[in-house]
Amino acid sequence: NADTAMYHAKEHGRNNYQFFSHDMNTRAVERQLIENNLRRALESHEFRLHYQPKVDLKTNRITGVEALLRWEHPEWGLVLPERFIMIAEECGLIIPIGRWVLNEACEQAVRWRNEGISPVSIAVNVSALEFRHRDFFEHALAILQTTGVDPTCLQLELTESVLMRDVATSATLLAQFKAMGVQIAVDDFGTGYSSLSYLNQFPIDVLKIDQSFVRAIDTAQDSDGGIVSAVIGMGKNLNQRVIAEGVEDAGQFAFLDAHGCNEGQGYFFSKPVNAGQMQAMLNTGACI
Numbered sequence: 001n002a003d004t005a006m007y008h009a010k011e012h013g014r015n016n017y018q019f020f021s022h023d024m025n026t027r028a029v030e031r032q033l034i035e036n037n038l039r040r041a042l043e044s045h046e047f048r049l050h051y052q053p054k055v056d057l058k059t060n061r062i063t064g065v066e067a068l069l070r071w072e073h074p075e076w077g078l079v080l081p082e083r084f085i086m087i088a089e090e091c092g093l094i095i096p097i098g099r100w101v102l103n104e105a106c107e108q109a110v111r112w113r114n115e116g117i118s119p120v121s122i123a124v125n126v127s128a129l130e131f132r133h134r135d136f137f138e139h140a141l142a143i144l145q146t147t148g149v150d151p152t153c154l155q156l157e158l159t160e161s162v163l164m165r166d167v168a169t170s171a172t173l174l175a176q177f178k179a180m181g182v183q184i185a186v187d188d189f190g191t192g193y194s195s196l197s198y199l200n201q202f203p204i205d206v207l208k209i210d211q212s213f214v215r216a217i218d219t220a221q222d223s224d225g226g227i228v229s230a231v232i233g234m235g236k237n238l239n240q241r242v243i244a245e246g247v248e249d250a251g252q253f254a255f256l257d258a259h260g261c262n263e264g265q266g267y268f269f270s271k272p273v274n275a276g277q278m279q280a281m282l283n284t285g286a287c288i
């Protein structure tokens, strides 16, 4: 509350009467600290990609991996995306970071191919600012060409809100990527603010059911998994593959499989792991 805030302001020797809450202040300081550190994280090579497998529910085979960004801070240790992605977006750093992610993921796909591992799709998350950036397509194209990755192995994960922000531009961009053979996935499906009729006009290959719905399969929120089975049915009718995110237990797996969901991703199969650990899984082709 305001009293506590003033107390803290005085305690820290600030002689002003500005109204702020202690929480807001702490958050602003933390935000600034993260931004300052983010600025040198790229050149100091502090970013890593971890990979989480996507599994075919019928065969238990790995069909692809999702690249997930990790920040190995020299003092703070491993920082997860929820702590810094939004800040990177707000200060524009997501553009060079996103390019690093795409390039690293494509290089990794080529390294695995060269190790004799049969090609799997590699999915990369693309944030709003990246997707809207005027050079996004040209840069992605350049990365595809310099790394020599098979474009049909690359999958871009976009959320509904990113796609819906400017429907005409999204449609043009998606068409350009589709012409290259790149796959398009809608991430966190069901949580966004999208119009089904527009979604239907985009060239979407994959729907990723958000983990909140998967979690609700065996809880009272959605006792018969109605939302999940509805999304699976919609994907089937629109010829899209459906992947369930956040699959954590055998009950969810069984429900998803019984309702015709194509693939699953989640701790039940594997947590996100580093490239070496992922390679070991890819060598056997399975993770359970």
Ligand code: C2E
Pocket: 052, 067, 068, 069, 080, 081, 082, 085, 098, 101, 125, 126, 127, 157, 187, 188, 211, 245, 246, 247, 248, 265, 266, 267, 268, 272
């Ligand atoms: P997302 O794309 O929806 O990724 C799935 C998130 O769920 C990942 O969190 C993953 O570790 C987590 N997860 C996977 N399986 C399970 C499970 O069974 N249970 C639970 N509770 N969680 C599970 P992570 O890696 O912390 O990433 C969070 C979000 O940050 C991602 O959500 C994505 O939106 C964003 N992100 C990650 N990497 C990148 C990146 O390279 N670029 C951009 N722009 N965003 C990224």
Ligand code: MG
Pocket: 066, 125, 157, 187
């Ligand atoms: Mg994703």
Ligand code: MG
Pocket: 187, 188, 208, 210, 211, 245
């Ligand atoms: Mg997701």
Ligand code: MG
Pocket: 188
């Ligand atoms: Mg998410």
